[in-house]
Amino acid sequence: MIKKEIITIHAEAWTSEDNVHKYVWRKQWYEGLKEDKTGKLALVITIRPTNTSAFTEDLTSLLIEKNIRKLGFKGFVLVNLFSSIHAKSKATFLKGSDENTFEVISTILKEKRIGQIIFACGSIVETNPLAMEQAKKIFTLLTAAQKEKAKLLCNGTTGKPAHPLSTQVRDQWVLDDVEKLFILE
Secondary structure: OOOOOOEEEEEEEEEOOOOOEEEEEEEEEEEOOOOOOOOOEEEEEEOOOOOOOOOOOOHHHHHHHHHHHHOOOOEEEEEEOOOEOOOOOHHHHOOOOOOOHHHHHHHHHOOOOEEEEEEOOOOHHHHOHHHHHHHHHHHHHOOHHHHHHEEEEEOOOOOOEOOOOOOOOOOOOEEEEOHHHHHOO
16 A cells, blocks of 8 residues: 655745845744644754755754754754854854844744754854854843753763764754853853
8 A cells, every 4th residue: 555645844044135144944844734833843053054045955954854853843943143154264253143133033032832942053152252152142032931941952972062063963962951051161
């Protein structure tokens, strides 16, 4: 017997008009053709976007999707410490976010479907003070209830902050207390 399975995927990107900043990358999936407005989403915070296209995925977003599915979520919302696609070097980190970045993150945080918040920034928060400052700004936007839902993606062996591209976490995410991130200083 042949079984037909239909999955509907919804993806969206929120960008600046000049395509320099990507604020949000959202991907949700539904069984069948009808949108499921009850399934929980994970909010994942990484370093920076690589492009502003709603059609193009990179390895980071693919690995995030794979592990978010394993955790049982129906989708994810991806935001970054730095919204600029040009924030690749220390020299450009100062221009890595604009006036819309935190307003957009605040808007996303109001969504009732966010079931978990995952800081997946890797070691940059340990080595770059500006990255740590951005992570703290995002953390201060969280309500007390959201702080309880917040976790840190960690290397399962060392317990250090990990990025989704890290080979130690590509297949299995280990989530730890996010406050550990801010005790590093």
